Amino acid sequence: MKVLFYGRLADAIGREIEVAAPGGCSVGEVRRRVAASHGAAAAELDRSRTLIANRLVGDDQPVDEADELEFLPPVSGG
Amino acid sequence: MSVVALLEADVLDPQLELAELTEAARGDGAIVTFVGLARPESKSGEAVDALVLDHHPTLTRQSLEDIAVACAERFDVSHVRVVHRCGTIPAGEPIVFAGAASIHRRAAFEAADYLMDRLKTEAVFWKREVGESGSAWVEPTEADLADRDRWG
Numbered sequence: 279m280k281v282l283f284y285g286r287l288a289d290a291i292g293r294e295i296e297v298a299a300p301g302g303c304s305v306g307e308v309r310r311r312v313a314a315s316h317g318a319a320a321a322e323l324d325r326s327r328t329l330i331a332n333r334l335v336g337d338d339q340p341v342d343e344a345d346e347l348e349f350l351p352p353v354s355g356g
Numbered sequence: 357m358s359v360v361a362l363l364e365a366d367v368l369d370p371q372l373e374l375a376e377l378t379e380a381a382r383g384d385g386a387i388v389t390f391v392g393l394a395r396p397e398s399k400s401g402e403a404v405d406a407l408v409l410d411h412h413p414t415l416t417r418q419s420l421e422d423i424a425v426a427c428a429e430r431f432d433v434s435h436v437r438v439v440h441r442c443g444t445i446p447a448g449e450p451i452v453f454a455g456a457a458s459i460h461r462r463a464a465f466e467a468a469d470y471l472m473d474r475l476k477t478e479a480v481f482w483k484r485e486v487g488e489s490g491s492a493w494v495e496p497t498e499a500d501l502a503d504r505d506r507w508g
Contacts, residue, residue, distance in 0.1 A: 284410055284411075284412060284482050285410050285482025285493065286482070286493050288410060288482075289493075329415075332414055332415065348412075350412065350415075350480075351482060352495065353478065353479065353480050353481060353482065354409075354481050354482050354483035354493070354494050354495055354496065355475065355476045355477045355478060355479050355481065355483070355495075355496045355500065356392075356409075356440050356451070356452050356475040356476060356479035356481050356483075
């Protein structure tokens with residue numbers, strides 16, 4: 279599935295990566311997979327909100343390959 | 357009543373924004389505007405060449421709109437106008453315009469103050485300062501959060 283990042287996470291990981299999301303995979307599992315492959319970003323991933331289709335989703339939310347999952351670190355404000 | 361919330365990738369001209377707001381505010385008695393500039397120095401005193409504002413393709417503009425609408429509902433104002441830059445803003449250039457028009461001045465002063473306190477803490481941007489010494493991400497300060505919390 280496509281996974282997108284903003285702010286510090288985009289700096290550390292890139293704007294967009296592909297992550298394998300086999301059936302039954304959850305948002306939390308994707309979070310762990312990305313943290314495992316990008317250790318330096320693990321703390322920032324932990325404090326980031328996750329969205330699918332502009333809606334906040336929790337770690338229990340199931341995902342599938344067609345979803346786009348976005349990780350939003352705490353905002354800086356304007 | 358009008359509420360305008362814009363995200364600008366290239367140019368923010370405060371004079372033009374004031375002209376638009378003045379045009380909308382015919383019949384009102386007051387306009388209060390705030391223009392925020394990209395500072396040439398970080399809080400720790402290092403030289404800053406530019407601010408870089410990363411944004412979300414839909415949520416950023418939505419956050420500007422939500423704050424502007426809440427402002428229009430909360431204060432006795434006729435017009436609210438928020439224009440925010442994204443991308444790279446060289447030091448010294450405008451980063452935000454926030455303005456309100458009302459029949460009497462007090463509501464417009466309070467509305468502009470409210471707009472900025474919420475924009476500084478809640479607008480969906482990820483901001484970094486870029487200078488000779490590298491690049492540093494910026495988050496709202498305790499003072500910014502306390503300012504925002506004044507409004508309940």
